[in-house]
Amino acid sequence: MIDLRSDTVTRPTTAMKEAMMAAPVGDDVWGDDPTVNAFQATLAELAGAEAALLFPSGTQSNLVGLMAHCERGDEYIVGQSAHTYRYEGGGAAVLGSIQPQPIENAADGTLPLEKISAAIKADDFHFARSKLLTLENTIAGKVLSADYIIAATNLARERGLATHLDGARLFNAAVATNTSLKQLCEPFDSVSLCFSKGLGAPIGSALVGSQALIDKARRLRKMVGGGMRQAGIIAAACQHALDHHVADLSHDHRRAARLAEGLAKLPGVEITSQATNMVFARFPDAHIQPLSAWLKEHGVLIEMLYATRFVVHRDINDADIDKVIAVMKAYFSQH
Numbered sequence: 001m002i003d004l005r006s007d008t009v010t011r012p013t014t015a016m017k018e019a020m021m022a023a024p025v026g027d028d029v030w031g032d033d034p035t036v037n038a039f040q041a042t043l044a045e046l047a048g049a050e051a052a053l054l055f056p057s058g059t060q061s062n063l064v065g066l067m068a069h070c071e072r073g074d075e076y077i078v079g080q081s082a083h084t085y086r087y088e089g090g091g092a093a094v095l096g097s098i099q100p101q102p103i104e105n106a107a108d109g110t111l112p113l114e115k116i117s118a119a120i121k122a123d124d125f126h127f128a129r130s131k132l133l134t135l136e137n138t139i140a141g142k143v144l145s146a147d148y149i150i151a152a153t154n155l156a157r158e159r160g161l162a163t164h165l166d167g168a169r170l171f172n173a174a175v176a177t178n179t180s181l182k183q184l185c186e187p188f189d190s191v192s193l194c195f196s197k198g199l200g201a202p203i204g205s206a207l208v209g210s211q212a213l214i215d216k217a218r219r220l221r222k223m224v225g226g227g228m229r230q231a232g233i234i235a236a237a238c239q240h241a242l243d244h245h246v247a248d249l250s251h252d253h254r255r256a257a258r259l260a261e262g263l264a265k266l267p268g269v270e271i272t273s274q275a276t277n278m279v280f281a282r283f284p285d286a287h288i289q290p291l292s293a294w295l296k297e298h299g300v301l302i303e304m305l306y307a308t309r310f311v312v313h314r315d316i317n318d319a320d321i322d323k324v325i326a327v328m329k330a331y332f333s334q335h
């Protein structure tokens with residue numbers, strides 16, 4: 001199957017599995033795992049942060065990030081279509097007693113500054129306490145501009161809010177714009193990074209921030225069940241991805257652009273966006289069911305649940321892109 005549902009479907013390479021098998025390990029809840037400690041130190045340095053903390057998932061890394069900033073009854077300002085609001089089971093509210101204040105994302109993924117400003121509440125006992133602004137980069141594959149990030153985080157800071165970035169695909173943004181991870185993390189108080197997406201690790205995310213924030217996060221991580229023991233096996237995979245897979249993301253971006261270009265030529269297909277490793281398309285409603293079945297029958301999996309999305313990743317090669325275009329072309333020439 002050519003699986004374009006998500007970049008989470010990537011599998012560890014043989015070299016990555018060898019690195020995992022060879023990793024020296026210890027009990028990380030006791031702080032004893034040398035591979036985890038080395039990975040966290042390397043990542044913190046790379047992100048220009050004081051400290052980093054390994055997590056089993058990006059959902060947990062985001063949750064703990066939000067809980068490290070917000071107490072019960074505080075609120076975070078977040079995009080309506082952001083992962084931290086929409087796709088994390090309402091965890092911030094359920095587990096953190098943190099009220100989300102969602103605002104509509106603009107088409108480019110940004111939260112308009114005037115909407116952020118209007119959403120920040122006065123210090124009044126009627127209101128939840130506005131504590132945090134949360135952004136996402138990339139969002140639906142789109143890279144937030146550096147100017148926007150500076151303006152939004154400055155606005156938050158001026159109004160006394162902390163800032164968190166869901167950087168599940170921040171490495172895609174770094175590669176696409178030829179910007180260092182450090183530069184992309186610098187405007188934020190905390191950043192969550194994923195290694196199990198396009199970077200190809202089987203498990204693993206991390207939170208970066210100040211030492212004080214990470215100390216608090218370590219306690220919260222234990223509380224939500226994320227304290228792991230011989231986690232060096234996971235850290236070794238993440239470190240291997242950092243060392244060997246980051247630059248490869250540019251191939252995913254090139255292939256996604258080629259896929260979008262090929263699909264755009266087909267009658268009945270409207271490409272609504274292509275950015276970094278993602279292509280979003282729209283078809284007449286009547287095609288959704290039969291097209292989905294056709295694709296599956298011809299060995300192609302795409303996600304059509306929330307939007308029609310094709311995600312390119314390191315387990316997809318040029319021939320796969322050609323095949324997807326050919327299968328789509330065959331469908332639209334017969335229907």
Ligand SMILES: *Cc1c(COP(=O)(O)O)cnc(C)c1O
Nearest residue numbers: 057058059060083136166168194
């Ligand atoms: C995948 C993802 C996460 C974290 O997801 P997990 O599956 O919990 O690792 C967070 N934010 C975004 C934008 C994501 O795509």
